[in-house]
Amino acid sequence: MRLHNDLTRTLEPFTPLVPGRVTFYNCGPTVYDRIHIGNARNLVVADTLRRYLRYKGYQVTFVQNFTDVDDKIIRRARQLGIGERELADQMITEYFQDADALGVERADVHPRVTDHIPEIIEHIAALEALGFAYVIPGDGVYYRVTRKPDYGKLSNRNLAELQAGARVEVSAQKEHPMDFALWKFQKEDEIAWDSPWGKGRPGWHIECSVMARRYLGDTLDIHAGGEDLIFPHHENEIAQSEPVTGRPLARFWIHNGMLTVGGTKMSKSEGNFWYLRDVLQRYSGEVVRFYLLSAHYRKPLEWSDDLVAAAKSGLERLHNAVHNLRHLARTAERAEASDQERDLLADLIARFRQRFQEAMDDDLNTALAQAVLFDLATECNRRIGPGASRALAEEALALFRELGGVLGLLGSALAEEESLDAEIERLIALRQAARKARNFAEADRIRDQLRAMGIILEDTPTGVRWRRA
């Protein structure tokens, strides 16, 4: 598999440090609010990469943090009149509801900053001992960027360039404008912990350095996040980690592109964002996930209702193919596959599994992988019809399950049949009787009635088939 490594800005063959095992850290949300659809893209991309690596046979250890203390959390908690921990707890609960809807699996560890204060202090002390930290009284402990000759290697810029375009407020007391806080001293009655430098709380970047190391070791195989985290967040993580461990923080840096609205980046500060929760009122998590994977992860992706609606139609095509196969499996008169069917199946599996893997191996080309699923659907629709054996239909379904599962899609369509309630069963039977009596007006009336109840009927050569709208 090849992945685009943002550290080298090239496509590189991916191999983990320890054969067969992958350590993977994704920068998780700051839990001061519900996540928006842009956050969702990062979650889905990281989750999909994780699933694919597992599919390839790697044992993946996936860690994603919660940033549960920062300015925004403190401000929000005050507005609401609750504690920071309480707010964070609430938002973490909300987070899991949203992530679950998207089919994003739980990380192996979801560490929280406030549970790792001693390790953070220890790390800052280590930096200080190495001459990478200094105190600004009344302000905080700062990182000394000029002490790191390769500072800027991830974002591909040097201190002179950074300084030239700096929009950051330059504190008169900072040695360099790019120096950043490792520890912020307590102001007023802000939440704070004791430290050798005084009461305060961690700076933004230090948490990831510390928690990634705590759970995954000095060097991660993959560190992911949104591309807007490249600078300063990930640059600063590297700056903090590498002097202490003496090792590269991560071997592969993977960043997803931004979601856009009207061509410009979606962001909380701009206000042009949609909460995932609200989007999920209109579209299923699967539709959202499918849309988020419909473009390559490193490209910007426009978010609009029309585009998502079109994706929903496309996904329905895959669902229909699955429903067709399930109906065939259910109604098949023959259990065992014929020789001819076995050949067909072997051909389908060989071709589509390979094409799918080639797509995913090429820097996680999920758009192409989806196209493979569409082609598979067409092939199944064309070549597996009435008269097919149950074995053939079920094996084709297994292929959908395998490939769809890597993308985190099609789970519900493939799931065991929920039973219809008796009233609906009765209406379907009534309509069948009406059709048999060639009372089509009555049959159509019942079909419309069921349609209004969210049940779509389709008459096939092997009997009536229903699906949910």
Place this chain on the structure above:
RNA sequence: GGUGGGAUGGCGAAGUGGUAACGCAGCGGUCUGCAAAACCGUUAUGCGCGGGUUCGAAUCCCGCUCCCACCUCCA
């Protein structure tokens, strides 16, 4: 000012040297009692513009135009 990314049919989106995937939308047809679903056909002689290299370029080179992101919190 610096650093990157991008412009592909009506819409979205793959494709980085061999003659334009895939999805949506549209149109025509087959099937159907009618539908739905599905299938078949059809919709870019051309991939921002102008040059160049090559037997051959959306893909490489040069120039130009426009757009976006990052350099501040952001996924």
